[in-house]
Amino acid sequence: MVTDSPIIIALDYPSLDAALCMSDQLDPTRCRVKVGKELFTRSGPAVLEALHGRGFEVFLDLKFHDIPNTVASAVQAAAEQGVWMVNVHASGGRRMMEAAVQRLDQNALTTHLIAVTVLTSMQTDDLAELGIKAPLADHVERLALLAKQSGLQGVVCSAQESARIKTLCGESFLKVTPGIRPSFAVANDQQRTMGPSEAMAAGSSHLVIGRPVTQADDPMVALEAIEAELEGH
Numbered sequence: 661m662v663t664d665s666p667i668i669i670a671l672d673y674p675s676l677d678a679a680l681c682m683s684d685q686l687d688p689t690r691c692r693v694k695v696g697k698e699l700f701t702r703s704g705p706a707v708l709e710a711l712h713g714r715g716f717e718v719f720l721d722l723k724f725h726d727i728p729n730t731v732a733s734a735v736q737a738a739a740e741q742g743v744w745m746v747n748v749h750a751s752g753g754r755r756m757m758e759a760a761v762q763r764l765d766q767n768a769l770t771t772h773l774i775a776v777t778v779l780t781s782m783q784t785d786d787l788a789e790l791g792i793k794a795p796l797a798d799h800v801e802r803l804a805l806l807a808k809q810s811g812l813q814g815v816v817c818s819a820q821e822s823a824r825i826k827t828l829c830g831e832s833f834l835k836v837t838p839g840i841r842p843s844f845a846v847a848n849d850q851q852r853t854m855g856p857s858e859a860m861a862a863g864s865s866h867l868v869i870g871r872p873v874t875q876a877d878d879p880m881v882a883l884e885a886i887e888a889e890l891e892g893h
């Protein structure tokens with residue numbers, strides 16, 4: 661089932677049952693879902709099968725980061741399971757990203773491949789500790805351009821960087837943005853945040869939303885509030 665909604669709900673749960681309990685309250689015509697490291701490590705490919713069976717398009721957010729051949733094989737494995745989107749870390753470099761793109765092309769796999777720039781939980785000081793002296797926004801832009809030149813379809817970035825990446829990499833280059841925080845939600849461990857409608861106005865193509873919905877007292881009320889805020893975008 662295909663949706664036009666920019667919303668991707670992060671199913672960060674410790675079991676298949678818990679994730680499916682949430683997904684059974686969601687409508688695949690109104691959002692996509694994201695499977696990350698915790699859920700996939702616990703439930704394996706069964707979760708993808710179960711979500712696909714319910715009609716959801718799935719972003720498999722495993723953020724591969726390894727040598728080119730290993731990443732290309734992992735991306736191929738993900739795509740062969742029918743996921744809508746998969747990702748790698750842009751800091752794995754050009755050869756790694758090109759190998760992943762080439763592997764998808766060689767096998768006629770149409771899964772969207774995007775790259776993580778700088779995690780939305782990080783700030784400039786965190787980069788400085790890693791020896792990266794550039795301002796955070798500059799580093800994000802550098803990695804986004806590298807991802808584009810390597811043939812990827814988009815990046816994971818903070819919505820704070822979406823406008824600049826849109827200018828640099830073009831409108832059709834995907835800007836998938838976690839760290840989305842509606843006014844009723846707390847930041848948790850996110851550092852670079854933005855509200856849903858502000859993020860869309862800034863040029864985000866997709867909004868990744870986890871705890872503001874999944875840990876709300878009533879997840880569906882929280883999701884409807886976000887959808888209402890987004891009406892018109």
Ligand SMILES: O=c1ccn([C@@H]2O[C@H](COP(=O)(O)O)[C@@H](O)[C@H]2O)c(=O)[nH]1
Pocket residue numbers: 670672696776778779780781816817838839840848850868869870871872
């Ligand atoms: O830079 C990144 C990359 C991925 N994520 C993931 O998105 C969700 C966000 O969940 P919230 O509960 O809305 O904070 C989560 O699965 C992260 O692993 C990210 O936050 N930042």
